[in-house]
Amino acid sequence: MTKKLALITGASGGIGAAIARAASREGYRVALLDVQAEAVKKTALAIENAQAFRCDISDQDAVETILNQIGGVPDLLVNNAGIVKFYPILEIALEDFRRVLDVNLTGAFIVSQAVAKRMRDSRKIGNIINISSIGGITPSLGTNAYAAGKAGLVKLTELMALELGPLGIRVNAVSPGFIDGGMSTPIYANPKARASRTQAVPLRRLGSEEDIAEAVMFLASSAAAYITGHNLVVDGALTHSVLSQIPRD
Numbered sequence: 409m410t411k412k413l414a415l416i417t418g419a420s421g422g423i424g425a426a427i428a429r430a431a432s433r434e435g436y437r438v439a440l441l442d443v444q445a446e447a448v449k450k451t452a453l454a455i456e457n458a459q460a461f462r463c464d465i466s467d468q469d470a471v472e473t474i475l476n477q478i479g480g481v482p483d484l485l486v487n488n489a490g491i492v493k494f495y496p497i498l499e500i501a502l503e504d505f506r507r508v509l510d511v512n513l514t515g516a517f518i519v520s521q522a523v524a525k526r527m528r529d530s531r532k533i534g535n536i537i538n539i540s541s542i543g544g545i546t547p548s549l550g551t552n553a554y555a556a557g558k559a560g561l562v563k564l565t566e567l568m569a570l571e572l573g574p575l576g577i578r579v580n581a582v583s584p585g586f587i588d589g590g591m592s593t594p595i596y597a598n599p600k601a602r603a604s605r606t607q608a609v610p611l612r613r614l615g616s617e618e619d620i621a622e623a624v625m626f627l628a629s630s631a632a633a634y635i636t637g638h639n640l641v642v643d644g645a646l647t648h649s650v651l652s653q654i655p656r657d
């Protein structure tokens with residue numbers, strides 16, 4: 409039997425690479441997309457049944473070209489690529505604001521639309537999973553378009569679940585909390601930030617890249633066959649803790 413195909417964007421390292429490894433363990437053939445050509449090639453070499461592609465997901469023509477090269481229609485798409493630019497609202501330049509939205513929101517739309525059309529045409533029971541963030545639920549200071557785009561990605565997830573459900577395509581989001589890896593690596597290299605952030609999480613630990621990969625694989629599995637349009641928050645209950653962080657007396 410031919411293997412199922414998983415397409416993971418932003419997979420040269422961090423959470424995306426962990427998702428690619430988990431999908432490979434689950435028996436998928438995996439296609440890793442990233443703007444960093446060398447890094448994604450290196451990551452794919454260490455994963456069984458993996459292929460690497462250099463692709464900027466905000467470029468619709470580039471995405472179409474890659475989808476025509478990967479050999480088959482993805483059964484699973486994980487929109488994981490993301491960037492953040494830290495500036496206060498009064499300081500951020502329009503081009504930076506636009507670039508963040510272009511990758512984090514429009515990029516996920518471009519890849520989803522292209523893949524979903526192929527799923528429809530091949531009558532595939534497909535799965536799309538969008539990696540959002542708790543920053544889209546409770547914005548962190550200085551995250552400008554990241555917070556707005558991640559919130560938008562959850563709304564896009566809900567809408568795609570409605571429109572693609574009749575085609576048999578499930579669409580869900582995963583919102584990671586404080587993750588010890590990927591783009592947060594520099595934050596947790598600072599022992600003070602590491603300790604205070606760990607203490608803020610009700611489970612009293614940072615999340616791992618594998619915690620997110622496991623949540624993605626659950627949503628992609630038949631165990632989640634009736635779950636669509638959902639945002640699975642994977643944060644050790646951090647987003648529920650705001651009131652408990654304010655002293656009573």
Ligand SMILES: NC(=O)c1ccc[n+]([C@@H]2O[C@H](COP(=O)([O-])OP(=O)(O)OC[C@H]3O[C@@H](n4cnc5c(N)ncnc54)[C@H](O)[C@@H]3O)[C@@H](O)[C@H]2O)c1
Pocket residue numbers: 417418419420421422423424441442443444463464465466488489490491511515539540541542583584585586587588589590591592593
């Ligand atoms: N690490 C965290 O603490 C955390 C928390 C919440 C959400 N997230 C989300 O998880 C996802 C993965 O982040 P990560 O922490 O692994 O960070 P990361 O920086 O390691 O991974 C992001 C990847 O996306 C790639 N990328 C950037 N722009 C691209 C483009 N235009 N086209 C294709 N690829 C592109 C990067 O090269 C990089 O490999 C992101 O969407 C991020 O917002 C991360």
